Amino acid sequence: MDKIAYEEMELLRFTTAGSVDDGKSTLIGRLLYDSKSIFEDQLEAVEASSTKKGLDHVDLSLFTDGLKDEREQGITIDVAYRYFATPKRKFIIADTPGHIQYTRNMVTGASTANLALVLIDARNGMIEQTRRHAFIASLLQIPHLVICVNKMDLVDYDENVFNSIVKEFKAFSAKLNVSDIQFIPISALKGDNVVNKSEHMKWFNGGTLLHTLETTHIGSDENHIDCRFPIQTVIRPHSDQYHDFRGYAGRIAGGVFKPGDEVVLLPSGLTSKISAIHDFDKKVKEAFAPMSVTIELEDDVDAGRGDMICRVNNQARVTQDLDVMLSWMHNNPPRPRAKYILRHTTNESKAMITNVQYKVDVNSLHRIEDDKTLQMNDIARVQIRSTKPIMADAYNKNRHTGSLILVDEGTNETVAAGMII
Amino acid sequence: MSYHLNHLKELESESIFVLREVVAQFQNPAILFSGGKDSIVITHLAKKAFWPAKIPFPLVHIDTGHNFPETIAFRDELVKELGVRLIVGSVQQTINEGRVVEETGKNASRNALQTTTLLDTIEEHQFDACMGGARRDEEKARAKERFFSHRDDFGQWDPKNQRPELWNLFNGKKRPGEHFRVFPISNWTEMDIWMYILHENIAIPSLYFAHQRDVIRRSNTWLPVSDYITLRDNEIAENRKIRFRTLGDITITGGIDSDADTLEKIVEEVAASRQTERGNREDDKRSETAMEDRKKEGYF
Numbered sequence: 223m224d225k226i227a228y229e230e231m232e233l234l235r236f237t238t239a240g241s242v243d244d245g246k247s248t249l250i251g252r253l254l255y256d257s258k259s260i261f262e263d264q265l266e267a268v269e270a271s272s273t274k275k276g277l278d279h280v281d282l283s284l285f286t287d288g289l290k291d292e293r294e295q296g297i298t299i300d301v302a303y304r305y306f307a308t309p310k311r312k313f314i315i316a317d318t319p320g321h322i323q324y325t326r327n328m329v330t331g332a333s334t335a336n337l338a339l340v341l342i343d344a345r346n347g348m349i350e351q352t353r354r355h356a357f358i359a360s361l362l363q364i365p366h367l368v369i370c371v372n373k374m375d376l377v378d379y380d381e382n383v384f385n386s387i388v389k390e391f392k393a394f395s396a397k398l399n400v401s402d403i404q405f406i407p408i409s410a411l412k413g414d415n416v417v418n419k420s421e422h423m424k425w426f427n428g429g430t431l432l433h434t435l436e437t438t439h440i441g442s443d444e445n446h447i448d449c450r451f452p453i454q455t456v457i458r459p460h461s462d463q464y465h466d467f468r469g470y471a472g473r474i475a476g477g478v479f480k481p482g483d484e485v486v487l488l489p490s491g492l493t494s495k496i497s498a499i500h501d502f503d504k505k506v507k508e509a510f511a512p513m514s515v516t517i518e519l520e521d522d523v524d525a526g527r528g529d530m531i532c533r534v535n536n537q538a539r540v541t542q543d544l545d546v547m548l549s550w551m552h553n554n555p556p557r558p559r560a561k562y563i564l565r566h567t568t569n570e571s572k573a574m575i576t577n578v579q580y581k582v583d584v585n586s587l588h589r590i591e592d593d594k595t596l597q598m599n600d601i602a603r604v605q606i607r608s609t610k611p612i613m614a615d616a617y618n619k620n621r622h623t624g625s626l627i628l629v630d631e632g633t634n635e636t637v638a639a640g641m642i643i
Numbered sequence: 644m645s646y647h648l649n650h651l652k653e654l655e656s657e658s659i660f661v662l663r664e665v666v667a668q669f670q671n672p673a674i675l676f677s678g679g680k681d682s683i684v685i686t687h688l689a690k691k692a693f694w695p696a697k698i699p700f701p702l703v704h705i706d707t708g709h710n711f712p713e714t715i716a717f718r719d720e721l722v723k724e725l726g727v728r729l730i731v732g733s734v735q736q737t738i739n740e741g742r743v744v745e746e747t748g749k750n751a752s753r754n755a756l757q758t759t760t761l762l763d764t765i766e767e768h769q770f771d772a773c774m775g776g777a778r779r780d781e782e783k784a785r786a787k788e789r790f791f792s793h794r795d796d797f798g799q800w801d802p803k804n805q806r807p808e809l810w811n812l813f814n815g816k817k818r819p820g821e822h823f824r825v826f827p828i829s830n831w832t833e834m835d836i837w838m839y840i841l842h843e844n845i846a847i848p849s850l851y852f853a854h855q856r857d858v859i860r861r862s863n864t865w866l867p868v869s870d871y872i873t874l875r876d877n878e879i880a881e882n883r884k885i886r887f888r889t890l891g892d893i894t895i896t897g898g899i900d901s902d903a904d905t906l907e908k909i910v911e912e913v914a915a916s917r918q919t920e921r922g923n924r925e926d927d928k929r930s931e932t933a934m935e936d937r938k939k940e941g942y943f
Contacts, residue, residue, distance in 0.1 A: 233650035261919045300787050300805060305780040305832045312650045314830055326807055333809040446646045454663045459696035467695055473660045473811070478646060502691040510646040514659040514692070527667055551807050565812050568667065625810045634816035636806045 231307070234440055237316040237331040237364070239355040240341035245372045249341065249410035250304060250317060251282025256417035257432060259306035260285065282410075301331050310436045325584065325599035326551040328355065329639055332362035333625070336440045339368045339431075344377045344407070348390050350585045356391075357584055360398035361547060361601065361641065363618055365443050367395075367403045368434055375409040379422040397587055399618070402438075406431050444511040445620045449477030449485075450538060451531040452567035452613075452623070457516055469500065469516035470525065475567065475622035476615075477533070478510040479517065487523055488530045489540045489611040494521040511622070528569035530613040530623075538613040538623055544606045545643040546626070547582075547617075548575075550596040552637040562637065563629040566612050567622065577605040596638075606640070617641035651839055654831055658685075659692040660811060661790055661827040665772050666699055668815035669823070672772040673730070675761075675943060676702040678714035679890040680847055681776025683721070684836055685827055687845050690725060701728035703773070705761050707753040707892045708735040709871040714890060717848040732764030752894045758942045762798040765822060772815065772823045775943050780832040781920070784935035790829055796820035798941030824943075833888075833920050837913050841906045851909065853886040853901045864897025888913075888920040 240246030254260050268284045275281065304315040316331035318324075332338060338359035342352050359367055369391055377383045384407040395403060406415055407426055414420035417432045429437070457469040479485075483496045499509045500516040509515045517531065525531075532538055550556070556575055564573035578594040581602040596602055617624030628638040648656065662685075665672045674689065676682045689698045704718060722729045734753050737743050737760045746752060765773060779786045787802050791813045794800060806814055815823055828836070840847060858865040859878045866872065868880045871894050885898035886909075903912045934942075 231650045232647070233653050262917045263919055300803065302786045303779045303830070304786065305830075307832070307834070312832075312835070330807040330809055334811075441645065441647055444646070454660070455667045457693060457696050461695070461697075464695045469695075471663055471692070473656060500694070502694050512653065512656055513648065514656040514663070516694070563816065565814065568664075621810065625812065627809055627812045627814065629814050629816055634814070634818065636809070636814045639807070639809045 231309075232311050232440065233314065234311050234337060234435060234438070235314045235316065235335050236337040236339055236435065237318060237328070237335040237359075238339045238341070239318055239328055239331075239358075240351075244341045244343045244346075245283075245410045246317070246341050247283030247285075248281075249370065249372065249408070249416065250315060251285040252410045252413055252416045253432065254285055254304065254306050255282055256413060257306055257308055301327050308432065308436060313435065324351070324354070325358065325549060325601065328358045329362060329549045329551070332358055332364055333621075333639070335362075335364050336443050337366040337368060337435070337438060338364040339370060342369060342371050342387055342391075344371050344373045344383055344387065347387050348394065352391075353394060353586070354584045356395060356398060356400070357582075357587060360395075360400045361549075363399070363621060363641075365402060365440070366438050367400050368431070368438075369403065369405045370410075370431060371405065371407045372410055374407045374414060374420075374423065375412050379407075379409075379414070379420070381423070381425045384426075404428070404434055404438075406434065445476040446478055446510055447476070448536055448538075448615065448620060449479055449483075449531075449533040450475040450613075450615070450620065450623050451479065451517065452569065453525060453527055453529045453531065454568045456526055467518070468522065469518050470531065471514075471516045472568065473514045474509055474511045476511050476620045477536075478508050479515075479531075480508045481505075484534045485519070485531050486534045486537060487525045488532060488538060488613045490523075490525070490529070492521075492523045492525075493534060494519040494523055496520075528567075530567065530569075532613075538615050540611045540613055542608045542611055544608065544612065544614060544626075544640075546604055546606055546640040547643060548596070548602050548604045548606075548628075548638050548640045550598060550600045550602070550638050552630070552635060553598050554637075555596050556637070561631060563631055564606070564608055564612070564626055565629060566614065566626040569612060571612065572609040573606050573628065575604050576607045579603040579605065603643070604640075614642050616643060651835060651842065654828075654835060655688065655691075655839070657811075657830065658688045658827040661813070661825065662689050662692040662774070664813050664815070665774060665825050665827075666693070668813070669772040671768070671770050672700045672774065672825075673703045673768070673770045674698075674700065675773050675775045676704050676718065676729075677776070677891065677943075678704070678711075678718050678848060679776065680836055680840065680851065681778065681828060683845060683847055684831075684839060685774060685776050686721065686725070687843065688827060698725055698727045701730050703730045703732065703764060703768075703770070705732045705757050705764065706734060707757060707894075708733065709753055709869070709892045709894050711848070711850055711867075711890065711893050711896075713848050713850050717846075721846075730764065730768060732760045734760045736760075737763065752892065754892060754895055755937065755942075758798075758937065758940050761943070762941050765798065770822060771817070772825050774825045774827055776828060777826050777943060778831050778833075778836075779826075779829050782934045784932070784938055788826055788829060790826055791815055792824040792826065793817065794822050794824060794941065798822070800824075800939050800941070802935065802939065834910075834913055837906070837910050841910055848890065850887045850890055853884050853904045853908075855882055855884055856898065857882050858885060858898060862897070865899065866897050867893055869893045
């Protein structure tokens with residue numbers, strides 16, 4: 223492979239969601255197989271397993287099985303990550319199961335994705351799970367949505383079937399906050415419009431799925447306007463050569479920082495100027511999300527992990543009260559007035575859910591106001607009070623500074639994920 | 644205006660973020676250093692993450708006693724250059740103490756015995772986060788790993804009951820006696836690793852480059868002749884030009900025929916390869932779920 227071409231490649235993270243038996247595993251297997259990302263020894267292993275199961279074709283879905291129980295039960299239990307590359311892009315797939323703990327796993331897979339791939343069985347059209355998947359994708363503000371109408375081979379590659387599903391989905395998605403939606407008729411099993419253009423659906427003028435994945439514009443998925451730098455750790459070498467060096471290490475969460483910028487430290491409100499930005503031993507002229515860098519300031523200010531560097535004229539909200547869409551991820555509902563550990567950027571505090579305003583029926587999008595108990599897989603609008611100030615942005619402005627998790631103090635488990643409104 | 648990172652730079656940034664999170668969230672972390680390319684890349688990333696300070700944690704090597712001498716020489720040189728502490732956990736010592744029993748038979752290896760030595764070393768030094776070079780693209784059980792992977796007080800992994808991991812908010816909370824395994828290069832592929840080594844000009848052991856070596860053919864791979872393997876009746880040593888795609892214990896690491904004696908040629912070879920790199924590893928061939936079974940017990 224050409225070294226230069228490889229270095230120019232972009233990274234696209236996408237998540238897949240589907241219901242039981244709608245062919246999600248087969249689709250991923252097909253993408254990997256047709257893009258020649260499957261190695262011979264992997265293929266041999268899957269061929270052997272297919273024969274053992276009495277199949278006369280290679281079961282592409284076996285490429286995505288991971289754990290022993292999954293192979294035995296033929297289901298996906300947990301989010302699995304897959305990798306493939308074409309000369310244009312490298313892809314990371316967060317493959318989430320459609321049934322067990324569906325919301326918890328979908329939210330997890332969606333949290334880092336640029337694009338969501340939702341599968342619809344052409345024979346069944348939109349079902350409850352389709353609505354749920356699309357809603358979660360919009361809730362997690364995945365910038366791009368690709369709807370694959372699968373199993374077109376089983377409806378005679380009928381254009382009308384495809385069009386009516388597109389129409390139905392559009393009517394539903396008008397209620398969602400997703401700007402970029404594309405539709406592709408495919409057959410994962412036969413390979414139509416996955417990597418290779420379908421011979422059976424000449425009526426479809428759009429690109430194949432792989433082409434769509436390769437060309438969707440992801441350049442503006444990060445926020446490059448509002449400067450946000452959560453400090454991860456302070457680097458003080460204490461060596462002879464760097465005796466007075468004091469660097470704030472972190473990953474830029476938004477905006478573009480440059481040496482000379484007037485900045486403010488939150489929550490203290492102290493101001494200073496950036497004297498240097500280091501990318502390892504190189505000084506850089508500018509740094510932007512999502513780069514990991516080390517920032518030096520002109521003044522010796524008191525700042526550390528959890529603090530945030532912003533521009534003086536564009537600051538994050540400093541608040542102890544948060545209005546949040548919360549996804550509950552634990553079998554046990556929250557205990558009344560329980561305190562949780564709140565993790566937000568590199569910051570940590572104690573927090574309490576002070577009010578559950580309403581729950582969302584993830585299938586109909588209706589608000590539920592008469593039942594406010596949070597169960598596993600519930601999504602609810604809640605108010606959270608933190609014991610110390612949080613430097614927050616709205617999640618729809620910035621996914622890094624608008625997201626949080628709650629950790630149970632007793633079990634140390636992650637029990638909820640929140641998106642700040 | 645175009646602010647965009649290419650994918651290697653984005654992966655690097657993500658890994659550096661993870662390394663810094665480990666230092667911020669844990670008291671006593673360490674890198675599990677095997678001398679292979681993946682742990683070398685992590686060590687390189689750690690050097691970048693904390694510059695101009697030194698790497699603020701030790702390297703831990705679990706030594707099966709069945710080493711390639713080149714790996715040990717490389718390890719010692721790197722430790723000297725970085726000025727970091729090296730801690731060696733010895734499988735031989737674990738055997739001498741009677742904690743484990745050496746395998747016997749034709750395919751005997753110390754691979755599985757490492758787990759006991761590893762867990763003993765973690766306990767002795769009270770490490771609360773051990774960073775490893777495992778990648779999700781390597782193996783099906785590893786595809787399910789979190790960046791921050793919780794281990795109970797027996798060092799065990801429960802793959803069906805993992806904490807959800809959202810955005811880049813990593814939860815390193817644990818009870819006393821428990822620890823974490825952390826995988827900063829989870830999202831890298833073999834090709835990414837090689838491109839990065841090439842791009843950053845990172846030193847790696849000579850074993851990765853094509854060289855002449857005495858080998859035998861066993862289980863579809865070229866196994867190096869050493870003091871630690873017993874030739875079977877029909878096996879004859881021959882001298883071939885080979886290189887290793889992965890490095891582990893000398894008894895389980897198979898080589899491939901290759902003329903790739905520069906990084907550029909290795910990258911070309913990897914790009915054209917139709918076999919996974921672990922295809923030459925005896926340790927993964929024991930059963931379909933060999934890796935999952937070992938990982939649950941506390942393996943790397």
